[in-house]
Structures are given as C-alpha cells and as structure tokens.
Amino acid sequence: MFKKIRLRLTLLSGGITTVILIIMTLGYLFISEKNLIQTRILSVYNDIYTIASNLEQYGMLSYTWLSQLESSGSYHIFILDNGSPFLYNNKDRSSLKYDTFVSNCWEYYHTNSSAMSESTLSYLSSYKKFTYSKNQCFVIDYKKDKSHLEILIIMPHSQIHSSIIVQRFLFLVIISAALLAIWLFSYFFTGRLLRPIEESRIRQNRFTAAASHELCTPLAVILSYAETLDRTDSSTAIIKNEALRMASLIDDMLILSQSDADRFDIEKIPAELDTILLNTSEKFEAMAKEKNIRINVSLPENAIPKCVCDPNRIAQVITILIHNAISYTPENGTIRLNLSVNTFNFIITVSDTGIGIPDEEKEHIFERFYRCEKSRSVKGHFGLGLSIAYEIIQAHCGIINVSDAPDGGSVFTVILPL
Numbered sequence: 535m536f537k538k539i540r541l542r543l544t545l546l547s548g549g550i551t552t553v554i555l556i557i558m559t560l561g562y563l564f565i566s567e568k569n570l571i572q573t574r575i576l577s578v579y580n581d582i583y584t585i586a587s588n589l590e591q592y593g594m595l596s597y598t599w600l601s602q603l604e605s606s607g608s609y610h611i612f613i614l615d616n617g618s619p620f621l622y623n624n625k626d627r628s629s630l631k632y633d634t635f636v637s638n639c640w641e642y643y644h645t646n647s648s649a650m651s652e653s654t655l656s657y658l659s660s661y662k663k664f665t666y667s668k669n670q671c672f673v674i675d676y677k678k679d680k681s682h683l684e685i686l687i688i689m690p691h692s693q694i695h696s697s698i699i700v701q702r703f704l705f706l707v708i709i710s711a712a713l714l715a716i717w718l719f720s721y722f723f724t725g726r727l728l729r730p731i732e733e734s735r736i737r738q739n740r741f742t743a744a745a746s747h748e749l750c751t752p753l754a755v756i757l758s759y760a761e762t763l764d765r766t767d768s769s770t771a772i773i774k775n776e777a778l779r780m781a782s783l784i785d786d787m788l789i790l791s792q793s794d795a796d797r798f799d800i801e802k803i804p805a806e807l808d809t810i811l812l813n814t815s816e817k818f819e820a821m822a823k824e825k826n827i828r829i830n831v832s833l834p835e836n837a838i839p840k841c842v843c844d845p846n847r848i849a850q851v852i853t854i855l856i857h858n859a860i861s862y863t864p865e866n867g868t869i870r871l872n873l874s875v876n877t878f879n880f881i882i883t884v885s886d887t888g889i890g891i892p893d894e895e896k897e898h899i900f901e902r903f904y905r906c907e908k909s910r911s912v913k914g915h916f917g918l919g920l921s922i923a924y925e926i927i928q929a930h931c932g933i934i935n936v937s938d939a940p941d942g943g944s945v946f947t948v949i950l951p952l
C-alpha cells in the first residue's frame with residue numbers, strides 16, 4: 535500500500551514540477567529565439583551604417599575589411615560596380631551556390647526594387663530591405679558622380695535556423711537532466727516523507743494483531759464457562775451472545791491486520807464456484823427462515839470452468855454478502871444469488887429486497903468500521919464485513935461493487951478473472 539502511495543505522490547509532485555518547468559522553458563525559449571533574431575538584424579543594420587559611412591568618408595571599401603565584416607556578421611556581401619560584379623577574395627560561398635543564387639537575387643531585386651520601400655542613410659546612399667527564398671536581404675545603393683555601387687547583404691536563413699536548433703537542442707539536454715533529477719528527488723523525498731507514517735502503521739498493525747491474539751484466550755475461557763451455566767437463564771444467553779460477537783470482531787480485526795501487513799494467506803487452487811455458492815447459501819437457510827426470507831440461487835445450466843481462487847476466502851466473501859443481505863432485509867423479503875461466466879470473468883451477484891444503500895454512502899461502505907445511518911439499529915455488526923470482502927477480492931485481482939436493485943434493495947457484484 536505504501537509503495538502505491540509513494541508512487542502516486544511521486545507522480546503528483548514530479549508531474550506538477552515537470553509541467554511548470556516545461557511551461558517556463560517554452561516561454562524562455564520563445565523569448566530568447568525572438569532576441570536572437572532581433573540581435574542578428576540589429577547587427578546587420580549596424581554594419582549597413584558602417585559600410586555607408588566608410589564609403590562616404592574614404593570613397594572605397596577594403597577587401598580585408600569586407601571579409602572581416604562578412605565573417606563576423608554571419609552573412610554574405612556581394613557588390614555591383616556600375617552593374618558589373620565586383621569580386622574580392624572573400625570566404626567560401628559554395629554553400630550558397632553563389633552564381634545562380636546571387637544572380638537570381640540581383641534579378642529579383644532589380645525587377646522589384648521600385649516597389650520596395652527605401653530608407654535613406656545619407657544624401658549619397660540609401661538601402662532597401664527584402665526577403666528572397668526565406669533569406670533576409672539588404673541592398674545599399676551608393677551614388678557619387680559617375681560611380682554607382684550596389685552592395686547586397688544576404689543573411690542566410692539556414693544560419694539563424696541552425697542557431698535556433700542548437701539552442702533548442704541544448705535546452706532539451708538541460709531540461710531532460712533537470713527532469714531526471716526532479717523525478718529521482720521526488721521519489722526519494724516521498725519515500726523519506728512516508729517512512730515515519732509507514733513505521734507507525736507497522737507498529738499499529740503489530741499492536742492490533744497482538745491485542746487480538748491476547749483477547750482470544752480470555753474469550754475462549756468465558757465462552758467455555760458460559761456453556762456450563764444454566765441455559766435457560768437470560769443473562770447466560772446475553773453473556774454467550776456478546777462473547778460470540780466479540781470473538782467475531784477479533785477474527786475480523788486479525789484478518790485486516792494480516793492484510794495490512796501483506797501477510798494475507800491466499801491459497802489459490804482450481805475451485806468450483808457454483809459449489810461454493812450452493813454450500814454457503816445452505817448455511818443461511820435457518821437464519822433466513824427466521825425472517826421468512828427466501829434465498830433463490832441461480833447457476834449456469836452448462837458446466838463452467840473452474841475458478842483459480844482461494845475457495846475458503848471466496849466462501850467468506852459470499853458469507854459476508856448473504857449475512858448482510860439477510861440482516862438488512864425486512865421479513866418476507868427475497869435474496870437472489872446469481873453466478874454467470876463470460877469470456878473474461880466469473881460474475882457473482884447477491885441482490886436483496888432490503889433497505890438499500892443511499893448513493894452518498896455507497897462509496898464509503900467498503901471502509902473499515904463504516905455503517906450506514908439506516909442500518910445502525912441492526913445489532914451484531916461492526917462495519918468490518920465489506921472491508922474484509924474488499925481486501926479478499928483485491929487479493930484475487932477482482933472487483934467488488936454495489937448498485938441499487940430494480941425493486942429496491944441492493945445488488946453486490948463480485949467479478950473474478952477467468
């Protein structure tokens with residue numbers, strides 16, 4: 535049980551932290567990608583101004599300076615001097631397929647230049663900005679006397695894109711490492727957090743088991759002496775009844791403490807469920823007769839497969855259900871026991887025409903010591919029967935639940951895997 539709680543707590547704390555971390559990371563990534571693009575564009579504008587002011591100051595551009603500018607700015611520069619390409623020994627441009635790509639870009643610029651908005655740099659130069667094949671392009675137009683220089687600056691889309699991919703990859707690595715650390719921490723932290731509770735529960739279980747054991751001996755002595763007393767005396771009957779009630783409570787508490795300590799003995803063997811159902815119901819005939827209650831058992835007509843289960847424990851579950859049905863059904867009522875099989879499961883239902891269980895109480899009746907308001911007048915019950923039935927069915931990987939019977943009363947359904 536503590537393993538389950540620990541896993542749930544780890545899932546909860548780790549899950550919440552993961553979601554918060556992912557949202558924060560995505561937000562930060564979005565802002566930093568925007569900044570990256572912005573910084574690149576700002577650096578181009580800076581260089582455009584530097585080129586223009588160099589041209590105006592010195593009336594020339596040095597090869598080395600252009601190459602340096604190109605490599606530091608992560609973009610490519612091409613120049614047309616009075617319409618003819620002006621070549622200088624710049625860096626390798628094989629990735630750009632220089633000839634065709636650049637001449638196409640120039641052609642695009644010259645065709646559409648009149649429609650592009652122009653930004654003035656000085657009285658001699660201006661620049662225009664456009665996008666060509668996803669690449670950001672800028673053309674500085676410089677005119678002085680008879681010389682006309684057009685300088686094309688291409689900011690390759692792939693370069694920004696690869697910087698973004700590298701950034702995303704780095705974030706992914708960092709976040710994965712952080713998440714791994716968070717999940718491991720959550721697991722160990724919840725383990726430490728639950729340890730004192732687990733230890734106190736173990737102590738409590740030991741105490742319940744020991745106390746129940748110790749109570750058994752004096753109770754057995756009381757019962758044996760009660761047998762020797764005058765049977766016609768009403769006080770003797772009361773002593774005997776109360777001692778029996780106490781013995782059954784002690785038995786129930788022992789079973790639950792064993793289940794809590796994971797020491798629930800379940801010995802599974804192939805068993806005939808129909809036989810278990812018939813034998814158990816027969817034991818209640820006398821009790822049902824006292825209240826004039828009919829018990830109808832309906833079994834499959836054809837032979838059914840054997841169920842791999844602990845027959846004694848399953849009989850105990852059916853005993854609890856029939857006992858409850860008789861206890862909470864008024865006189866002249868009917869109890870129906872039904873067994874059926876489908877492809878995956880055995881289905882046992884115990885329905886009655888009794889007082890029924892209000893919807894708001896249905897989810898609590900499998901809790902320990904829980905008794906519905908309506909049933910408090912029924913003596914001899916402590917509210918442990920259904921919690922024992924629940925533990926037994928859980929140990930068989932089955933399901934037990936309750937619903938309303940169509941003609942009033944309740945229907946308990948037990949599903950066991952085939």
Ligand code: ADP
Pocket residue numbers: 854858859862886888889890891899900904905906907908909914915916917918919920921943944
């Ligand atoms: P108890 O020993 O009190 O019967 P259980 O754990 O078996 O304890 O049942 C819990 C409560 O569920 C009961 O106190 C009763 O209120 C309700 N209950 C169980 N079975 C029936 C039933 N067949 N009809 C109506 N109420 C029921």
